[in-house]
Amino acid sequence: MARDVNINNSTSIFGKVVAVQGSVVDIWFDSDLPSINTLIHTGPDNTIAIEVLSQLDDHRIRGIALTPTQGLARGMKAETDGGQLSVPVGKEIMGRMFDVFGNTIDHGEALPEMPRNSIHQLPPPLAKRSTKSEIFETGIKAIDVMVPLQHGGNAGLFGGAGVGKTVLLTEMIHNMVGYHQSLFCP
Known part of the structure; x- marks a missing residue:
């Protein structure tokens, strides 16, 4: 539709919603089609956030709504500053x-x-990633001694109903949070 300069001196690109199918939204731009992964705001008070998934043609993009699409209709203005x-x-x-x-x-x-x-x-290059093998200490002696897990590896937990799979995972999470103060530690 048009270009405009907002308060932060960054250029905004405007378009309009042409189709809404659940959380999939198509938006028309007269020119300057946003690139893939660009964040677009639309809807009442610009409260609906949409991420560009594909460029359908020279004027239309298809995006996925990251917020509920209630109130979104065809013809509504969409705006992006090109950010991700x-x-x-x-x-x-x-x-x-x-x-x-x-x-x-x-x-x-x-x-x-x-x-x-x-x-x-992009992920860090291989040269900057750790290649050493470390044992993942769960805090549960039976697992740490009999079936040690590798840091960053995968493990499966099989069992029937009511044998304690959820209890075991909950205890592992509890031990990790207590030991590292976070599940997501470097």
Whole structure:
């Protein structure tokens, strides 16, 4: 539709919604088609976030809604600044819980202003990854001694109904949180 400059001196691109099928949304742009993984806001008060999944032709994109699409209809204005979905990075996020947009959801204190990275960045090169084999200590003696697990590896847990699979996993999670203060530790 049009280009406009917003308060932050970044250029916004406007389009309009042409189709809504559940959480799949098609949006028309007259020019400057957003690239794949771009975040688009639309709906009442720009509350619906859509991530571009594919470019259908020279004017239409197809995206997936990351928020409920209630109230979204054909003809509504859509806006993007070309940015991607990003999350905060740094030591301050250890042990915290976030939604898909990088907002804290654990009712803890607010995070300080910190750098954010796109969720679609490339993984670190192999040269920077750890290649050593480490034992993953679960805190459950029977597992650690008889069936040690490898850090970063996979394991299966088989059993019938009522034999304690969920209890075992819950105990492992409890031990990891108590030991590392977080399940997601470096």
